[in-house]
Amino acid sequence: MPSPDSHPNPSQVATGTAATGTTGTPAPRVIAVASGKGGVGKTSVSINLAAALVNAGQRTLLLDTDLGLANVDVMLGLSPRFTLADVFAGRCELRDTVLEGPNGLMIVPAASGKRHMTELTPQQHVGLVHAFSELDVPIDTMVVDNAAGIADGVLTFCQAAQDVVVVVCDEPASVTDAYALIKVLSRERGVTRVQVLANQVQHAVEGRQLFEKLERVTSRFLDVTLSYLGAIPRDEWLRRAIQRQESVVDAFPSAPAALAFRDIARRSRQWQSPAAPRGHVEFFIERILGQASANSPRSAAA
Numbered sequence: 001m002p003s004p005d006s007h008p009n010p011s012q013v014a015t016g017t018a019a020t021g022t023t024g025t026p027a028p029r030v031i032a033v034a035s036g037k038g039g040v041g042k043t044s045v046s047i048n049l050a051a052a053l054v055n056a057g058q059r060t061l062l063l064d065t066d067l068g069l070a071n072v073d074v075m076l077g078l079s080p081r082f083t084l085a086d087v088f089a090g091r092c093e094l095r096d097t098v099l100e101g102p103n104g105l106m107i108v109p110a111a112s113g114k115r116h117m118t119e120l121t122p123q124q125h126v127g128l129v130h131a132f133s134e135l136d137v138p139i140d141t142m143v144v145d146n147a148a149g150i151a152d153g154v155l156t157f158c159q160a161a162q163d164v165v166v167v168v169c170d171e172p173a174s175v176t177d178a179y180a181l182i183k184v185l186s187r188e189r190g191v192t193r194v195q196v197l198a199n200q201v202q203h204a205v206e207g208r209q210l211f212e213k214l215e216r217v218t219s220r221f222l223d224v225t226l227s228y229l230g231a232i233p234r235d236e237w238l239r240r241a242i243q244r245q246e247s248v249v250d251a252f253p254s255a256p257a258a259l260a261f262r263d264i265a266r267r268s269r270q271w272q273s274p275a276a277p278r279g280h281v282e283f284f285i286e287r288i289l290g291q292a293s294a295n296s297p298r299s300a301a302a
């Protein structure tokens, strides 16, 4: 059972006032972006949400946990000198992996090689906690771009985040895979709230219909609350932005997708305040560790 303090009730929602940690720095909000199915737009959503948050004055770190080809650094035209793999190998410090993206967006690139972050040894996990603790960079929001599927790593990142955004598009496999992801998050990981974002919609009504389709089945079978975050239109400008290796938010600020991302970023700031005790991202890694060792719902690590 999730503990009450890991899921503050909606009356605790305070616009723009995050919980303050022991350091006096507000605890960062962590938003995990996932989908079940690949190719629906997780990386596009992560990059553009992060870009819109940065442009709204939020200190934002984008953590890439997907080892796929079209990853964050490629989409933004950045060339990482180091990744997390180099941190573990002792070749550099975590701060050396942080890339500076557009307008000061911070990016931690996915570790190269075969391992996911959550498949590291316990010692490497501890090393990562220390590395994040030493990363003396104040952060308001961390956006975590996940791999497709429902592998343990994806579930763990979603479980550790305060907010999970599940991206869906109008394809039968997208909706069934989103349901499969939400089901396992709910039943095995104690996640009780999921934000649904419809992507690549042709009309606004299509997004709402997708949400309702998912809602009908989850409300019948699962103990999880879905909220409709909105829809991102299928937008040729977004594809052009990818070709230019930029976010659409920065490359074409008046494009329909850019407007939609800005609106979602604005609303995301009104979600619940994080209930974490610290002012830096180490708490997120600690939650992951707590979950990995206890292998129990998020209450164990809260």
Ligand SMILES: Nc1ncnc2c1ncn2[C@@H]1O[C@H](COP(=O)(O)OP(=O)(O)O)[C@@H](O)[C@H]1O
Pocket: 035, 037, 038, 039, 040, 041, 042, 043, 044, 045, 070, 199, 200, 201, 232, 233, 234, 235, 236, 238, 239, 242, 257
């Ligand atoms: N809103 C959109 N409008 C148009 N094309 C999109 C949109 N979202 C995603 N795409 C296209 O889909 C492709 C896959 O998106 P991506 O973000 O890499 O998905 P994922 O990370 O889920 O695999 C992108 O390269 C882009 O061409």
Ligand SMILES: [Mg+2]
Pocket: 042, 043, 044, 066, 068, 070, 071, 146
């Ligand atoms: Mg991706």
